[in-house]
Amino acid sequence: MNKIRSDVNKHADIDAKVFSGLAYVYGLYYKRKDDHENYYKSCLQYLAYTPSSEMSEKEQKELSIKMGMSILLGKNVYNISELLDKEIINSLVGTEFEWLFHMMKNLGQGNIQEFSETVQQNQDFISKFPLIVKEMTYLEQKVRIIAFLEMIFLCGKDDRSIPFLKIAEVCKIEAVDVELLVMKAMSLNLIKGTIDEVEQVVHVDWALPRYLNKGHLTIMNNKMVAWEEKLDNVIRMCENNAQELVMS
Numbered sequence: 001m002n003k004i005r006s007d008v009n010k011h012a013d014i015d016a017k018v019f020s021g022l023a024y025v026y027g028l029y030y031k032r033k034d035d036h037e038n039y040y041k042s043c044l045q046y047l048a049y050t051p052s053s054e055m056s057e058k059e060q061k062e063l064s065i066k067m068g069m070s071i072l073l074g075k076n077v078y079n080i081s082e083l084l085d086k087e088i089i090n091s092l093v094g095t096e097f098e099w100l101f102h103m104m105k106n107l108g109q110g111n112i113q114e115f116s117e118t119v120q121q122n123q124d125f126i127s128k129f130p131l132i133v134k135e136m137t138y139l140e141q142k143v144r145i146i147a148f149l150e151m152i153f154l155c156g157k158d159d160r161s162i163p164f165l166k167i168a169e170v171c172k173i174e175a176v177d178v179e180l181l182v183m184k185a186m187s188l189n190l191i192k193g194t195i196d197e198v199e200q201v202v203h204v205d206w207a208l209p210r211y212l213n214k215g216h217l218t219i220m221n222n223k224m225v226a227w228e229e230k231l232d233n234v235i236r237m238c239e240n241n242a243q244e245l246v247m248s
Contacts, residue, residue, distance in 0.1 A: 001026060020049035038075035041152070043067050044082055052087045060091040066098040068092070071107065072132050072139060076188060078146060082211035096174030099125045107139070110147030112172050116140075144171040145185050152207050153193065156226075161191075163201040178202075 005022060008014055010040060023046035030039035043063065068089075071077050083089060084105060092101035099122035119126065119136070126132055133137075134217035151170045154159065164178045171181060180204050185191050192206040 001029065016049045016214055017171050020046055022048065036070040037076050040067060040074055043070075043226075044079075045084075047086055047088070055088065057091055060088040061095065061097070064089045064092050065097055065100065068097075068104050069129075071104055073135060075138070076189070078142075078190060078208075079148070079211055080104065080146070080229075084108045085214075096125070107146065108144050110143060110150040112143050115143045141181070141184065144173060144181060145188075145190065147171050148181065148185060149151040149190060149207065149210070152204055153210075155204075160204040162202050162204065164202070167202065175200075 001021070008018060008022065022079055023042050027039055027042035027046060029038075030042055043066070043107050047063075052197070055063070067083060071080055071083070089101060089104065099118065102118045102122075103115065105111075106118055148171055150165060151162070152228045156164065167173075167182070168175045171178075171182060179195055179197070182191075182195055186193070190208050191204055193202060193204040194203055
């Protein structure tokens with residue numbers, strides 16, 4: 001498969017169905033190996049080359065279930081927003097796996113309270129999957145990490161020195177547990193920065209680029225508008241004081 005992928009990448013104007021088929025076969029391989037992270041990535045590539053209109057409702061539902069399970073069981077699967085923007089996951093609504101739909105949604109958006117409520121309300125269904133039950137503690141940490149990443153995204157470039165108390169409030173944890181949560185995010189290479197234990201502040205220098213949904217794009221647009229206004233103010237200040245600056 002690696003050789004085929006290498007050969008395909010050497011050629012231009014390859015039909016999308018070739019990439020679709022290759023990604024699908026990779027997905028089958030990683031599924032057999034219980035490699036949840038790479039299975040999820042392969043399926044995202046498959047969906048990138050495969051319109052949902054070419055998939056039956058049954059195929060959409062089965063793929064949505066398998067990808068949902070890989071999100072819940074994959075230790076390093078944090079790029080969830082991209083799947084949430086796909087139409088195929090709506091195939092779970094109104095079925096016996098609607099609980100999985102809501103778990104994915106709340107997990108991917110970092111909705112801690114809603115995620116907890118979904119789990120509590122669907123214990124009968126979730127209990128049928130021992131592997132998910134076994135990972136529940138990790139999933140509770142995962143949704144908090146994603147909430148932390150969402151908070152960082154909302155912060156301006158000059159506001160990424162975040163107090164422990166603010167992180168604790170957003171992530172719904174005790175202040176004493178903030179450092180452990182941040183260190184976990186750092187160990188997963190989701191963020192880079194420093195932890196100031198004396199000042200009780202986390203300085204975030206970099207965050208892993210993530211898929212931007214429509215909500216994220218709106219926030220980015222607002223940030224660009226604010227940046228443009230700030231730049232205009234600086235230019236006007238320089239123009240108004242140009243003579244003084246030259247004289248000095």
